[in-house]
Amino acid sequence: MSAPVVVWLRRDLRVEDHPAFAAAAAHGGPVVPLFVVDPELVRALPSDGALFDFQAACLADLEAGLQRRGGGLIVRTGPPVDVVPAVAREAGAVAVIFQADTDPYARARDAAVVRALHAQGTRAQMLPPELLVAPDAVAPRGGGVYRVFGAYRRAWARQVKPLPAPTPRRLHTPPLPSEPLPTAARLGKTRAPMRWAIAPGETAARHRWAAFLREGLAAYADRRDRLDLDDATSRLSPHLRFGTIAVARLWADLQDALADPARHRGAARFVEELAWRDFFHHLLHHVPTLAERSLRPDFDTFPWENREDLFAAWTEGRTGEPLVDAALRQLVTTGWIPNRARLVAASYLVKQLLVDWRWGERFFRRYLLDGDLAANAGNWQWVAGSGVDPRPLRIFSPARQAARFDPTGAYRRAWAPEPREALVDAAARAAEFRARYRRWHADLRR
Ligand SMILES: Cc1cc2nc3c(=O)[nH]c(=O)nc-3n(C[C@H](O)[C@H](O)[C@H](O)COP(=O)(O)OP(=O)(O)OC[C@H]3O[C@@H](n4cnc5c(N)ncnc54)[C@H](O)[C@@H]3O)c2cc1C
Structure with a gap:
């Protein structure tokens, strides 16, 4: 049997349409789905504890999805630069596969993890981030960053978009020690009582998207700004934030909707919003100080x-x-x-x-x-x-x-x-x- 492969999960908390799981399954050996609780990130994020509970609920759904396929989720706490190589060694893994991120902290962290993996002879495979167009795939003439959406949008439209990755039917995870899910209480984060507007997890994301395709998309262009109408928009943003649904899945389904005259306008408008999402990641990729300093x-x-x-x-x-x-x-x-x-x-x-x-x-x-x-x-x-x-x-x-x-x-x-x-x-x-x-x-x- 082939040697194990670690899939390091971050903003892609799902099993379906997951490029790293597809790549890991192609190895044909055991798969170690790993989530690392990074104490530095927990400390630095301005988030209320409710966000961590939401993330923990997404992880619980992911764990259930992995278990249904014969696998499991390994949770560890510590600096990723230490934990990821250590888990790879414990598992005897030949490779660690993960998706890139545009966040400046994440990019520096990932570069350090890749160096540490290479130093111990483990292969690191970084796949493109959860976007339709990678942040550095387009550039204005002369290079650099687009500062006007219209120009970016035209270049974005010309790029080939990713297809949903095949979902492995079975996964085998070797027995490795794991910690409980990182809830706000476990992380020592205060948590204001919150009634989440959106249900967490991959299962909820898929249901929400299916319902929106059926009932919301046709009128989306006309209703999206109406505050007095319930469910005028997809409410998928937390799912896109945590990767509980693949943006490539949205794109694939939107192609069908674009071909349907009743839903064409709504689908075209939705595509526009996904382009805005990519645009801001393109911007952050080139301007890491986006939250600290004015672009002007x-x-x-x-x-x-x-x-x-x-x-x-x-x-x-x-x-x-x-x-x-x-x-x-x-x-x-x-x-x-x-x-x-x-x-x-x-x-x-x-x-x-x-x-x-x-x-x-x-x-x-x-x-x-x-x-x-x-x-x-x-x-x-x-x-x-x-x-x-x-x-x-x-x-x-x-x-x-x-x-x-x-x-x-x-x-x-x-x-x-x-x-x-x-x-x-x-x-x-x-x-x-x-x-x-x-x-x-x-x-x-x-
Ligand atoms: C001041 C301000 C702060 C915002 N902060 C965030 C944020 O932290 N995270 C976030 O995901 N969105 C943010 N947005 C963008 C937008 O408001 C939300 O993405 C959207 O309201 C989410 O609801 P939805 O999923 O129902 O959107 P839908 O209308 O259904 O749109 C579908 C998807 O397109 C993307 N999208 C839509 N509008 C935008 C936009 N203007 N910019 C970037 N992506 C967009 C989102 O991923 C969204 O889920 C912010 C907008 C403003 C004006």
């Missing part, structure tokens, strides 16, 4: 007001602006909010409360089940006007956004029903932002 470097000198009291009111959903309060309350209660609510809440923090976008970016990542450095920082910078496609003077009026996207008021009634006086006058503060921006911009030019 001069923007970091903008004179924010940064009032702690207004920021606290925003985080606690008590600004008195019903749509903004509804968004923040939904976020901390369920770990997810629709894109339109994110846009309005983010724009309000930056352009009406005059708070630095980085404060909001970090707060969102603490609670979002889909919290992702690339998508979160990229979108916050887009809203602030400091990033790609910059339009710093575009300011959303929460009242007008509410009338347009929550016309029945159901969203505001569900999350922020009580009348409250607004802490600031949104229109006056927007005017203040514009005036500040123009003064600051004129000073820069002098």
